[in-house]
Amino acid sequence: MYALIDCNNFYASCERAFRPPLIGKPIVVLSNNDGCVIARSNEAKAHVPMGAVYYQYKQVFKEQNIHVFSSNYPLYGDLSNRVMNVLSSFSPEIEIYSIDEAFMSLSGFERLDLTCYGKAIKEKVKQLTHIPVSIGIAPTKALSKIANKIAKKYDSRTGGVYVLDTAEKRAKALKWTKIEDVWGIGRKFSQKLIKTGVSTAFDFTQLPEEYVKKEFSVVGLRLQKELQGISILKLEQVKTKKAIATTRSFKSNISDIESLNERLTTFACSCAEKLRRQNSFCNMLMIFIHTNGHRKDQAQYSKNIVMHLPYPTHSDITLSRYVTKGLNAIYKKGYAYKKAGVIAMGISPNTEKQINLFENENPKHEVLMKVMDRINSRLGMKKIKLANQNLQKTWIMRQDSLSCRYTTDWNELLKVQ
DNA sequence: TCTGGGGTCCTAGGGCGA
DNA sequence: TCTGTCGCCCTAGGACCC
Numbered sequence: 024m025y026a027l028i029d030c031n032n033f034y035a036s037c038e039r040a041f042r043p044p045l046i047g048k049p050i051v052v053l054s055n056n057d058g059c060v061i062a063r064s065n066e067a068k069a070h071v072p073m074g075a076v077y078y079q080y081k082q083v084f085k086e087q088n089i090h091v092f093s094s095n096y097p098l099y100g101d102l103s104n105r106v107m108n109v110l111s112s113f114s115p116e117i118e119i120y121s122i123d124e125a126f127m128s129l130s131g132f133e134r135l136d137l138t139c140y141g142k143a144i145k146e147k148v149k150q151l152t153h154i155p156v157s158i159g160i161a162p163t164k165a166l167s168k169i170a171n172k173i174a175k176k177y178d179s180r181t182g183g184v185y186v187l188d189t190a191e192k193r194a195k196a197l198k199w200t201k202i203e204d205v206w207g208i209g210r211k212f213s214q215k216l217i218k219t220g221v222s223t224a225f226d227f228t229q230l231p232e233e234y235v236k237k238e239f240s241v242v243g244l245r246l247q248k249e250l251q252g253i254s255i256l257k258l259e260q261v262k263t264k265k266a267i268a269t270t271r272s273f274k275s276n277i278s279d280i281e282s283l284n285e286r287l288t289t290f291a292c293s294c295a296e297k298l299r300r301q302n303s304f305c306n307m308l309m310i311f312i313h314t315n316g317h318r319k320d321q322a323q324y325s326k327n328i329v330m331h332l333p334y335p336t337h338s339d340i341t342l343s344r345y346v347t348k349g350l351n352a353i354y355k356k357g358y359a360y361k362k363a364g365v366i367a368m369g370i371s372p373n374t375e376k377q378i379n380l381f382e383n384e385n386p387k388h389e390v391l392m393k394v395m396d397r398i399n400s401r402l403g404m405k406k407i408k409l410a411n412q413n414l415q416k417t418w419i420m421r422q423d424s425l426s427c428r429y430t431t432d433w434n435e436l437l438k439v440q
Numbered sequence: 441t442c443t444g445g446g447g448t449c450c451t452a453g454g455g456c457g458a
Numbered sequence: 459t460c461t462g463t464c465g466c467c468c469t470a471g472g473a474c475c476c
Contacts, residue, residue: 054444061444078442094444121476209474240450242474268446275441317443329469364445421442 024129024160024188025254026141027167028110028148030103031155031175033123034062037102038092040153041429041437049089053077056272056421057093093422101430105152113144118258126164128258141184161187164256165249168206169196169224193252197225207246212239224250263301263372269293270364274421276315277360283312284350289412290365291342298367299392304335304376305367308342310349315361326353334379335371338388339395342367343409 030036034052039045049067051060060075070087071080077091084091103122111117116128132140141158148156157178159171166187173196174185187193203213205224215238221227227235228250236244245255269290277283287310298305311327328349336342346365371377395407427435 056442056444058442058444074443076443124476207474211473240473242450264447266447270445272444315443362444366446 024133024137024162025164025167025258026114026127026129026137026144026158026160027120027164027171028125028127028144028156028158029171029175030106030123031157032062032064033103033154034092034094034099035064035067036154037095037099038090038426039064040102041427045090049087050092051075051084051089052092052094053424054094056274057423058272061094091424093425095426095428097428097431098426102152102154106148106154106156109148109151110144113140113147116258119261126167126258129160137186137188138184141186142182145183156183158184159187160185161193162252163249163254165206165246166193166196166252169200169250172200172204190252194225197228197250198223200224202227205246205250207242212243263303263370265370266366266368267294267297267301267305267370268364268366269297270311270362270366271420272362273360274419277363278356278358280350280354280356283354283360283363284347285411285413287346287350287363287365288343288409290363291346292339292409292412294365294367295337295339295342295392296396298337298370299396302373303370304337304373305370306332306335306377307367307369308332308345308349309366309368310346310353311364311366312350312353312360313362314358322358324355324358326355328353329368331369333382334384335369335376336384336388338384338392339409340388340391341384343411347411 035050038050038052047066048064049070050064051067051071052062053059054061057077059077060071060073060080063071063073067087067089070083070089083089099122106123107117107119107125110125110127114127114129114132116130118126120126129137129140137160141160145156145158148154157171157175159167159169159174161167161170170185170187174181174183177185187196200223202208202216202221202223203210205227208216208227216222216227221230228247230247232244232247235247239246248255271286271290273286277286291308294305307329309327309329311325313325314321314323316323316325330345330349332341332345342365398407427437429435429437
């Protein structure tokens with residue numbers, strides 16, 4: 024059996040964890056640059072759709088007394104770690120699936136009353152982190168997702184925990200689940216399925232295998248088996264990332280190549296730092312620049328370039344050199360750029376560095392990067408930068424409604440009066 | 441004025457060497 | 459020496475997830 028533990032309206036719950044008066048009040052959390060709504064409390068869901076554009080909904084927020092927060096990732100990341108730590112004490116096998124979800128293996132726990140065990144987990148997480156969770160338990164990962172949806176939807180009846188442990192319950196749950204709500208069936212696939220008369224998860228399980236394989240590849244076939252109660256997807260081990268990206272939309276458009284180069288250099292340094300943190304190198308670098316696709320009245324241009332590096336690296340200096348080279352190749356004058364990014368690819372661990380016969384990195388880079396990381400980590404922020412980055416840090420994201428970093432910054436600890 | 445960011449996996453198709 | 463086939467690798471594009 025597998026359990027899926029999912030934090031309820033996670034970002035909104037994090038904001039509430041340190042501000043109890045907000046319990047029961049409508050809350051939304053915005054994306055970077057306060058662009059659009061990325062999380063809503065239950066109370067806000069009736070008034071604001073997911074992805075709503077902030078400036079278009081300002082009036083609604085005001086009228087409905089909805090509390091608005093800019094996203095506060097240091098806080099959410101820290102609370103997520105705390106939740107996962109609590110969960111780890113309930114099973115030796117746990118897969119952290121995302122910032123607010125984890126799968127847990129309950130094999131060997133079958134003799135227990137799983138509903139009671141689920142409730143014990145839920146209560147412990149609530150007690151230690153103040154984050155409410157819902158728990159779905161079932162024989163496969165895909166079914167545990169459905170069980171979780173039921174637990175969340177019928178919270179008062181289920182107490183936030185639902186176990187799908189019989190064929191009857193499974194059939195009933197599958198008939199209740201709309202095809203577009205099935206984990207792994209996105210917008211395109213659900214449209215295609217609905218056209219052929221498949222409107223529920225149960226209908227999907229009745230389709231011929233060959234048809235599913237042909238139309239939805241092995242991914243669809245695996246999912247079908249999982250929904251039929253045959254466990255195919257196992258818990259996954261922590262893996263090193265295959266790509267590391269830093270991409271941003273700008274608060275206002277950028278047209279000149281110097282400013283773009285400064286931004287992209289900073290993004291490259293952020294990628295390099297993430298690479299060093301996970302002890303790996305990259306040997307390919309992609310950069311891209313976009314104009315604002317939402318502004319149909321403005322001239323559009325979008326281009327990316329992939330560069331193969333001569334040797335694996337995680338040096339700020341090397342990556343920034345290639346960023347400049349790439350930008351010179353794709354930049355076109357006369358456009359207002361809204362978004363840009365750097366993606367490090369071809370990632371290999373420190374232990375498997377492929378050395379080039381003819382050209383290798385200056386060994387001083389490695390030492391320098393270590394010193395930079397140590398100083399920056401001790402000072403808590405980016406004090407040491409490359410010379411072609413902006414030392415004044417005038418590129419601040421729009422975050423008009425940011426809450427405190429209650430758990431990760433000494434200066435922002437909760438004050439008790 | 442203002443519309444997020446960061447990932448994974450699979451398939452098709454072309455190049456290329458055995 | 460030429461040709462056909464097979465399989466591997468790479469890339470682009472498309473689907474999905476949170």
